Amino acid sequence: VAADAPKQNSKPALQDDRALHAYLKLARNPVPGALFYRAARERILNYEAEQGRYGKKIVEVLSHVFATFMDQMNGGKIPPPVNRSLWITFLAYYKAGTGRAYAENNGFLQATYFARDVLLAAMAEDKDHSFNALTDAFREPACGVIERKYPNHAVDFADVYQDALISLFKKPPLPGKAHTAQLYSFFRTILVRRAADAFQQGKKQSPTQDLTDNLSGEGKNINGFTDHIIEANGLANLFGSDDIGAILSDALNQLGEDCRSILKLKYYQRLKQREIADKKGWSTNSVGTRISRCLTKLKDILRGGK
Amino acid sequence: MTEQKIQAYVLGELPPEEAALVAEALAQNPTLAALAREYEQIAEGFRQQRVAALQQELLAFDQTLPAPPPRPAPAPRLSRGPDEERNAITKPQRAFIFRTLVFL
Numbered sequence: 001v002a003a004d005a006p007k008q009n010s011k012p013a014l015q016d017d018r019a020l021h022a023y024l025k026l027a028r029n030p031v032p033g034a035l036f037y038r039a040a041r042e043r044i045l046n047y048e049a050e051q052g053r054y055g056k057k058i059v060e061v062l063s064h065v066f067a068t069f070m071d072q073m074n075g076g077k078i079p080p081p082v083n084r085s086l087w088i089t090f091l092a093y094y095k096a097g098t099g100r101a102y103a104e105n106n107g108f109l110q111a112t113y114f115a116r117d118v119l120l121a122a123m124a125e126d127k128d129h130s131f132n133a134l135t136d137a138f139r140e141p142a143c144g145v146i147e148r149k150y151p152n153h154a155v156d157f158a159d160v161y162q163d164a165l166i167s168l169f170k171k172p173p174l175p176g177k178a179h180t181a182q183l184y185s186f187f188r189t190i191l192v193r194r195a196a197d198a199f200q201q202g203k204k205q206s207p208t209q210d211l212t213d214n215l216s217g218e219g220k221n222i223n224g225f226t227d228h229i230i231e232a233n234g235l236a237n238l239f240g241s242d243d244i245g246a247i248l249s250d251a252l253n254q255l256g257e258d259c260r261s262i263l264k265l266k267y268y269q270r271l272k273q274r275e276i277a278d279k280k281g282w283s284t285n286s287v288g289t290r291i292s293r294c295l296t297k298l299k300d301i302l303r304g305g306k
Numbered sequence: 307m308t309e310q311k312i313q314a315y316v317l318g319e320l321p322p323e324e325a326a327l328v329a330e331a332l333a334q335n336p337t338l339a340a341l342a343r344e345y346e347q348i349a350e351g352f353r354q355q356r357v358a359a360l361q362q363e364l365l366a367f368d369q370t371l372p373a374p375p376p377r378p379a380p381a382p383r384l385s386r387g388p389d390e391e392r393n394a395i396t397k398p399q400r401a402f403i404f405r406t407l408v409f410l
Contacts, residue, residue: 030367030370031360031363031364031366031367032360032363034367037364037367038371041368041371045374045375046375049374049375054374054375054376054377055374055377056374058374059365059368059374060365063361063364063365063368064357064361066361066364067356067357067358067360067361067364068357070360071353071356071357071360075318238353242350243354244347244350244351244354245351245353245354245355245357245358247351248348248351248352248354248355249351249355251351263352267317267349267352267356268352268355268356268359288310292309292310292313295313295345295348296309296313298348299344299345299348302344302347302348303344
């Protein structure tokens with residue numbers, strides 16, 4: 001067992017959410033976060049229909065909110081979940097985007113199985129990215145489980161862990177079964193069995209505790225939870241009416257081709273300076289200087305335009 | 307305090323210790339703070355453009371998903387059939403019945 005494995009601080013029930021967070025950072029096809037969007041869309045459309053709201057406008061708002069959510073995620077503004085599920089965080093964005101309070105105790109807004117459902121879809125439709133995400137996200141808590149059960153390092157964690165993950169992907173749980181409430185709970189059961197096999201004890205482990213209870217409360221007082229997230233992160237500012245994007249677009253068109261392309265690589269595609277240097281055949285230091293110079297030019301154009 | 311440092315600060319590219327120093331300098335110098343606000347506008351413009359581009363991709367993807375639930379059709383207005391029409395009490399008849407009942 002890795003002795004230097006960091007301690008897990010988040011709620012145990014949020015392991016699926018941490019895996020989903022890791023997955024969202026990797027998932028790019030057909031669009032970033034497509035499977036999260038698809039699951040969120042289904043719930044939101046059903047919720048809105050129940051509230052008597054229909055039409056394309058909902059999809060427009062939803063896509064704008066999700067694009068904002070993903071942009072914040074890619075910019076590192078949404079850290080791995082510690083206290084709240086990713087679904088609740090997304091609901092805070094949606095509320096900030098619509099300016100409407102939620103109906104309390106609505107089944108479509110429940111957080112309990114959202115992360116699991118998206119992960120199961122990802123395991124079926126996007127194996128490589130979901131495998132990498134789960135491998136990263138489950139390692140720490142799994143390490144803790146094995147350490148507690150086999151404190152004398154009698155089991156090789158790396159082998160057992162890899163084995164359990166492969167087994168999980170070969171035979172993923174069915175969402176409808178009660179024992180598969182959280183994906184991590186299911187995985188932990190496999191892990192413990194694999195460890196027991198490796199330890200050559202052969203006796204059955206006691207069934208692992210279901211970890212879903214901590215999340216079920218998030219569907220209640222949904223406005224309280226989401227308001228807190230909106231206020232703490234200034235989300236209302238992300239959905240303001242100023243169209244600075246269009247003004248900036250005009251200013252960018254007044255820049256030279258070099259500046260325009262370097263700023264786009266840096267701030268639209270979010271490439272690192274080293275990556276831009278590789279692409280352009282420049283030194284990394286010169287990329288930094290060029291970006292700064294281009295930003296100054298852009299600022300001067302905007303100043304002149306005022 | 308260089309303009310390059312302020313750019314990096316606004317665009318979130320400084321390590322926390324350096325960012326704290328820049329924040330302190332901005333708090334003490336209104337001219338630098340005004341410059342930082344200009345770069346904040348630029349950063350916001352970049353953000354809005356990224357969001358708009360991703361939204362377009364999402365809307366294209368959305369076309370491949372099941373259509374949103376349609377607005378339920380309004381409940382049909384109940385109209386009388388020909389028999390009901392024939393047997394219905396007309397307005398003058400209703401008035402006659404009313405007057406008779408009052409008279410009684």
